[in-house]
Amino acid sequence: MYPTDPAIWSTVLAPTGTMEGFLTTTSPLVSSSLLAPYITDEDKVHHHSAFGSDYSAPCTWYVRGISSLGVEEEKDSIKNGKIKEKIGKETLMIATVNDPVGSPERARMGMQAGVEGGLAGGKLAIVEVDSGHWVMLQRAEETNRILEEFFENGVKGVGKSRFKASL
Numbered sequence: 001m002y003p004t005d006p007a008i009w010s011t012v013l014a015p016t017g018t019m020e021g022f023l024t025t026t027s028p029l030v031s032s033s034l035l036a037p038y039i040t041d042e043d044k045v046h047h048h049s050a051f052g053s054d055y056s057a058p059c060t061w062y063v064r065g066i067s068s069l070g071v072e073e074e075k076d077s078i079k080n081g082k083i084k085e086k087i088g089k090e091t092l093m094i095a096t097v098n099d100p101v102g103s104p105e106r107a108r109m110g111m112q113a114g115v116e117g118g119l120a121g122g123k124l125a126i127v128e129v130d131s132g133h134w135v136m137l138q139r140a141e142e143t144n145r146i147l148e149e150f151f152e153n154g155v156k157g158v159g160k161s162r163f164k165a166s167l
Helices: 007-013 018-025 028-034 041-051 056-067 071-079 104-114 140-153
Strands: 091-096 124-129
Touching: 007 018, 091 104, 091 140, 104 124, 124 140
Parallel strands: 091 124
Antiparallel strands: none
């Protein structure tokens, strides 16, 4: 799940059916050599105690997105006023520039569309980080620094040196 080379996502983990094959046929010794260096022995123990060999729960997020599960319920909630169509609060998006799983461009466009006023409306900050899919693990210190800036100063004070206003 946390490969040393993000390109592994494109070839081994993301294509339909490949992750299951990888998980069921790859030995622990081989898979350990593919793990990113930021995964510690303590992380491995915690990960295996939480998931064992059952990855159905963490994969549900992706299944939901691919299958459009819950879309009708969300539309009904918007129509009935239970939730708003767009985010009206200040919002931070930490975009990764080397994510082969989720297109950073598509994510930025989604956030632009999903936050009232987008970037021009002053409620959205998008900070790009040179990271793969797991930015909070791969660039933990930088991610925490960005979050601290956002929590302390809001949209206007976050990531000034890294802020990207264009899509």
